[in-house]
Amino acid sequence: MNKTLLALALGGLLSFSSTTVIASPQESIQSSVEYSQFTSKRQVVDQLLSDAVTAFKSPARISHAGFTAKMPSNMEIVTNRLLEAYQLEPYRTDLLISAANAQIYNKNADRAIDLFEQVLDVAPQDVDAHSYLAVWQHFNGNEAESQKHMQTLKTLNEGRATDIQRIFDTVNRIVATPLKETLGKERKGNTAIITLGYALNPDGSMHEILIQRLEKTLAFAKKQPNSMIVLTGGVPKNHKTEGKLMADWLVDHGIARDRIIEDNYARSTVENALYSSYALARHNIDHATIISSASHVRRGQTLFEIASWQTGPKDITFDTVSAADKPLDDLKVPSQGELLGIYRDALRTYGMWSYRSYPLEQR
Template sequence: MVVIVMETKSRISLFYPNRASHRVNKISSRDYLQNYNYQYSYRAVLSRLKKLDNRTSKLKYLDKAIKYNYWHKPAIFTANQVSGKPRSYDNEILINFYKQALKLAPRDQKYLAGLASVYRMDNQLDNAAIIWQYLINHDANDYRSLLSLALYAQMENNERAFNKSMRRLDQMDTTETSQIESLIGLVSDAYKLQPNYAIDDLNLYDDASHYIVILGAALTIHGNIKDKLRRRLAAGLKLAQLQPKAKIIVSGGQVPQEPTTEASMMIEWLVDHGIKRQRILKEDKSRDTVQNAINSNLILKTVNAQKVTLVSSSSHIQRAYILFQTANYANHINYDLDQYVVRDTDKLVRPAQHKIISDMLRVKGYWLLPGIQP
């Protein structure tokens, strides 16, 4: 039994698994399922847990199942869809695995914090806030939970609660809190971003310390480049031709439905279009935009970049720009960040505030799923 006292039955249900497992609805001939190892499906994991004879081994298996399902949800992809995000994408299976872990390890901070993170990802912010408050009640010096609660208060426009929490955070760690406050300011500024759709909008800088970072996008199931990525590459190619001394970073790893890395295909496309291979740096470990920002900035810091031009689509640039600014600041690189945007929507897609805050904290070094997934 989970030893967590909540005032209402609905609140107690936050910590108990739903009876329904994660199901995939009937699919049409135009859909396909991403590769999925069903030993990590909800039903299979429950069956496996019954066969394990001690709590430690059960929790380790749940950790594996949580991490696997974070990246490999049994979701449906529409044939030739523009985005790499499955249209049936949800977090129910992760929530239920965390609830199973809490049945085995009541009050475990790792699983409580992880469950709160998944609730935040799923935009169930009130549920997440209940858990953060519970964690703070049991450890008044839990910086991460208090920070999460402060940011929740800000999203709810509760300035009094936000300011009170920030004062307490400052008492706990002045340096860290000062950085967080600066990052919050960066997020606010980035929401005002004016996209550069034309070359004339850019301040060209033909120098070896200038890096053109082209962000990847989903490949087809056969590993071919789709139109969205092709247009980003064409935009990056145009910048590279106008600034022959500038270097190029291609950023994109391999997500579950792809047979190869996005970066490797991007390099071949650029080489086929006249760019010398030695001019291109490859970042092929990233599986999402947060990792694009983290891993690309590791390279940018190593090469002492002075200027970076980020190339992406209008549906993506605002979020990507915020995260690159966060990584730039957090890693003390101090390059000048510009952006060149490929229009794929009529207007910029403003990232949800709960999502961008979660992503910002990941870039800053706060694990999304503590002890399981950075």
Template sequence: MNLKKAIRVGLAAMMLAGIPFSSVLAAGQTDAARIRELVDTGMHYYWSGGDVKKAEAEVFKGITLHGRYDVVEQAFAEASALSPERLDFRYAVASARILQKNIDGAIETYTGITRVDPNAFNAYAWLAALAHIRNDDAAYHNYMDALAGINREKANAFRKRFDRADTIMSMAPNQDVPALAHHTTIVILGYALAEDGSMRPPLMQRLEMGLAAAKRNPDAYVMVTGGQPQAGVTEGDMMMRWLVDQGVARGRIILEDKSKDTVGNMLNIANLLHRHTADDVILVTSASHMRRAQTVLEDALAQYDIDAPVHPLIALDFDSMEEAAKVSDSEKLVVYRDLLRVAGIWAFPGLQQ
């Protein structure tokens, strides 16, 4: 497609999508430069947010935006309109809609992808997951059949993933510290530090549960995780220092401070467990985070052929265990979002898993 035709197609698609004419003009000036600007803007707001009003005035010129993920969606929607053959931009739009819990919008986008590419396995996998979240069994089975028609072995692997996630989400939360045999690793998940680098209450609660597990399993390794820095330190570093101050030998502690989010965290944990060998894993995190963390970790472990069982141990961040046991549709969406990401379906293809 030559440049003039690409511009005409992009402008028409943008106008049909309801994007203001001011943005259409801006996009038509230099497609490649505009796309770069849009992608950079989208990923910046995905990672760290920013001034939404500034984005309205300087990047989109006239569009009313309501939040950081709204900016992400708009950025990739405009990039997709400029380059409609780029399905990666459409996947990014769908991911931004998932982040905003706009399931109907995500379904519309994934369905559009399958019309362009009938063999779009990743789009069908997401459609199956969304149908499953909505308890739409007929649609779920139809989408799973479509997956099997594309790649039966891969479809069966995703069916097992979904079943495993269902099992984990049906489990009662646990605060009983297990005593296990040798080759046990206790994994304590981090939580964002305050701006001054101090540890917030949810992280302290996780550390206290992890310390109890370390005392009951004196031969176990203790892995501390989290790589988002504040005031020159990371969660993992602060957690390690605290445990040492509480009497845990430094030689027992494994530090994972390279990850930026839950998915990267679990893949790095699985890699470290593969290197250090573990017969059992005690996973420590907040109750509100456990189902997602365990689902993603078990998938990551399976990718490394690690068959060590995961024993969940929660730090209670609800008013009661009964409240902690409830699974909302919003939580299911987040669980499936990160499950699909760790399974290899990138949220923003080529940019962020």
């Protein structure tokens, strides 16, 4: 593609406004600009989406207590490129949904809500849009608005409404449960210990936070000698993965390797839950204890419970043990940032993809 012509098209023709004008049902939405003199509209949209992917995959990252996400500035670029593409293709509501979820990652629930509302302007019966709005209005404390969307969901898709309410109930129960650092009494039955990974150092060595989690795992594994151990984490650094290094560390400290299942593929807490849930199902686990940092375990438990809805075992239960990255007294009440991450990833684990605009697609 001629980059000069494309730059003219992007610079001269695309001026983004946060307010999208929606045509009446009888009025066909058509672009008022003739693109053929510059380049095809499809090429412009493709380039905008390519720019969004580039920003999304930028190596600039922040990481704490197992949460790895793109820098907010990157997500602002992602949002803007998606919305510029939407201005050109106003039937592509997937672009609006992807842009809204980028703002959730940007911790701007208000702007995300505005964008989800624009989806309903186009498609007032969109089940996903009503689901997102029920959740994020609930997160913002706007219960009347949340319940309005829940009532609409019940008429459109009663099963979805039931599932969203189940997510609310699950989160409420988990955040109301006190965090604990100590190990409880030995459990009977088919039990498992699940240790969540943490981003490796650039040289491929384990971060101190991950070693703290392993120390908890080691103590628990000795107390529960019959428990299976699931180690999950697959973001490679210097050709090494968290799962493999965690397994080697435990074996070096006396744990039999045949007790260990490694997940060397999960790139996020969502994938930790999705991939490990099949190991729990395969071994018909009755109860699993999740070990992670104190600021991370509530999100981990929420996602593992939701993942088990699809995989089973049907009556599996979960609890958590915290490696104290922060004093537990400081974490009694989850912060808004922690709650946002819990709800965002709960929806992803449930199956609602955050990004659904090729080539930017991600659960």
